[in-house]
Every structure is written in C-alpha cells, then in structure tokens.
Amino acid sequence: MTSHNLTACHECDLLQREPILQPGGVACCPRCNAVLFRHIPDSVDRALAYTLGAAFLFIIANVFPIVGLEAAGIANATSLYGAVEAIWKNGMVFVAALVFVTTILIPALELSLMLYVLVPLKLGQMPQGLASILRLLQSMRPWSMTQVFILGVLVALVKLAHLAHIVPGIALWSFGGLILLLTAAVASFNRHELWNMVREGE
Amino acid sequence: MNDSNVTASQLGLCACHGCGSLSRLVAGSHDMCCRRCGAALHLRKPDSIARTWAFLIAAYILYVPANVLPMMRTGSLFGAQADTIMSGVVYLWHSGSWHIALVVFIASIVVPLAKMFSLTYLLISVQLGWTHRSLERTKLYRILEFVGPWSMLDVFVVMILVALVQLKSLASIQPGPAVAAFGGVVVLTMFAAMAFDPRLLWEPKERHHV
Numbered sequence A: 001m002t003s004h005n006l007t008a009c010h011e012c013d014l015l016q017r018e019p020i021l022q023p024g025g026v027a028c029c030p031r032c033n034a035v036l037f038r039h040i041p042d043s044v045d046r047a048l049a050y051t052l053g054a055a056f057l058f059i060i061a062n063v064f065p066i067v068g069l070e071a072a073g074i075a076n077a078t079s080l081y082g083a084v085e086a087i088w089k090n091g092m093v094f095v096a097a098l099v100f101v102t103t104i105l106i107p108a109l110e111l112s113l114m115l116y117v118l119v120p121l122k123l124g125q126m127p128q129g130l131a132s133i134l135r136l137l138q139s140m141r142p143w144s145m146t147q148v149f150i151l152g153v154l155v156a157l158v159k160l161a162h163l164a165h166i167v168p169g170i171a172l173w174s175f176g177g178l179i180l181l182l183t184a185a186v187a188s189f190n191r192h193e194l195w196n197m198v199r200e201g202e
Numbered sequence B: 001m002n003d004s005n006v007t008a009s010q011l012g013l014c015a016c017h018g019c020g021s022l023s024r025l026v027a028g029s030h031d032m033c034c035r036r037c038g039a040a041l042h043l044r045k046p047d048s049i050a051r052t053w054a055f056l057i058a059a060y061i062l063y064v065p066a067n068v069l070p071m072m073r074t075g076s077l078f079g080a081q082a083d084t085i086m087s088g089v090v091y092l093w094h095s096g097s098w099h100i101a102l103v104v105f106i107a108s109i110v111v112p113l114a115k116m117f118s119l120t121y122l123l124i125s126v127q128l129g130w131t132h133r134s135l136e137r138t139k140l141y142r143i144l145e146f147v148g149p150w151s152m153l154d155v156f157v158v159m160i161l162v163a164l165v166q167l168k169s170l171a172s173i174q175p176g177p178a179v180a181a182f183g184g185v186v187v188l189t190m191f192a193a194m195a196f197d198p199r200l201l202w203e204p205k206e207r208h209h210v
C-alpha cells in the first residue's frame, strides 16, 4: 500500500491522501473527523478468536432459557425463540418477525459470514465472493440488536421483580458475554484491510 | 493536503458506497459500476432527500398510535389494566425504580422524538442549501445513526413480559397494538437515517447531485 492512494471521506466527500498508519493508529477526515480506517494489529487472528467465542455463546444463548419466573407455585421460563413464538401466537406477526430478524437471524448471519471470511484468511486462502460478503455485512450491521435486547430483558426483570421470584437462566449470562465478544469481534474485523485484499486479488 | 477543500465529486470522481474506492465518472454514461467491488456507483445516495422525507413522515404518523394505543394489557386476579408507553414509565417511577423509568423514558420517548426532529432539521438545512455549521450537523447525524436501534427497547421489554407472564389464572400479559406501531416507528426512522446522505450537509445547493 502506498501513501498516494487517493480517497474520499464517506461522510463529507473531501478528497485526501490515505496516510500510512502506525500499528493501532486511526485515520480521520481532517474536515469532518469521520473515522476513515484503522490499523488493527493481527486483525484476522483477533477477529477470528472473538468471532469463534461469540458464535459459541450465541448457540448457548439461543438454546437455553433466558429467564424464569415463579409465583404462587406456578413456574414459567422462556428462551429467546420461545419469546418470539409467544408474541407470534398473540397475533403480532410483524413484531415477531422484527424481533426474530434483529436478534436471531441477523446476528447469526453476521457471525457466520465473518467466520466464512476469517477462517480461509487464517489458512492463507482468499474467501470466495469477498466483495459481496463485505457489502452484505456492512448493510446488516445496524440491524443487529443483541445489546438492545439484553437491556430490554433487564428492564423487564425490574418490572417483574416486585411481583414474582426471578430465576436468571444460563442464556442470560451467555448473552452478557456475547455482547462483549461480538463488540470486540466487530471492532477487530478490519473492513479497510479486507477491501484492499479485494483490490489486490483482482 | 487540505488546502482547498476539494471534494471527489468536484473532480468528477465518485466514491463507491460499498468499498470506498474512487472511480472516474464518464460524462453521460449511466449505470456505472465500481471497478473494485462491482456495486452500482452513485455520486450521492439516489433521491436521498425525497426518500428520507417519505420515511420520516411515515414515522411521524405512526408515532401517534404508538403513544396513544396500549403497549400491553395485564390481566390478573385483581382485574385488567392497559398500559401505554407513558403510563408504563409512570408506573416504574412510582414503584421506586426511577432509574429504570428514566432509561425507558429516554429510549422510548425522548430518542424517537429527538431523532425525528433532528432529521427534519437536517433535511430542511440541506434544502435551504446551508453550508455553515456543517461539522455540527454531521455530528448530529452520527448521533442519530448511533442511537437508532436503542429505541427498540420497549418492544423487547413487552415481548419478554408477554412470554414470561403466562401464569394461568394468576396473571397474564398480552401485547397491545402500540407494540407494532412502535416497532414500525423505529424501523422507519432507521430507514430514514440510512436514506439521508451526510455529504449533502457540506455542499451548497447548486452542487447537489441528487
């Protein structure tokens, strides 16, 4: 990579030269301060480690109940999918679909696509169709709402704490870990570096 | 390096929305594709202002039922009760969880409203062709993009309550129509923010390539 690559800021369109970054450095637009790209040391290794951990926790978080409830001898527990089903059965098809997409489908796709990109790279191969996968990942990111979902669970628990005995499930803890690992994985997944590989691969 | 604030579009260059690489636009040719990733090239997001307005107006309209209709209905031994977003916040406040009440209030009421007002302001500022305070307006746009998903909070809260509180005759919770309306508001404001092109905040009106 040379320092003479011209680039345009994605937020204000200012034309500028790409600087050469120190390890861990960040390139910002001089006019609007948008982050243009980062240098992330060992980004493939790191992103792969975080993504594998996140994928493992994601499976646990979806298999086990998130939280249980006990009141007057009646007990009830729900998993994420169970909650989607419950709201579907109440006739809220749109809401059920929205929750399913933002908390199950998109995070699952995001994790699998990241693994699809990272595993071959780790083995020294170029993943097939890298360009379209990077574009897909970019457009999915805002719709991945695991963090918001967990905050929602916590608020629901506070609402219920007065009325019933709450039993936190395995999935609740897994979700907590998942949020951290997912954030770390997304932060170390270096799109800029990967896009440069697309260019070199041609 | 930053001597004259030249933008890519002024030199006939177009940055790809996907991968960011620059391509030279050929005059009079349409449907050009990025050399690196094959995405369709547009100088600016197509019809950005019109599409943002459309999503935004739809969001304003849905915001009314989202706040007026009940979010959930609680049935228990002691009778039935319907809660809107606001009455849910008031309930939390009185039951002593004022901090949680504040979180829900901010995520469900302040954030969607602030988001819609800010986008309206940004759209009007672009249509008036403002070139001052571009940096502040860009920062506002970044905040909008960041907070977008957080207003889904109440939808998730209701869903968990509905799934958990099914204790036969003791108590049960049903979702109300406002949940769907509210989810719609969140999705529409997110689409609106995505349709908006922040590069318009830096250009005088005569240079808008929309």
Ligand SMILES: [Zn+2]
Residues within 6 Å of the ligand: A009, A010, A011, A012, A013, A014, A029, A030, A031, A032, A033, A034
């Ligand atoms: Zn910029």
Ligand SMILES: [Zn+2]
Residues within 6 Å of the ligand: B016, B017, B018, B019, B020, B021, B034, B035, B036, B037, B038, B039
């Ligand atoms: Zn491209």
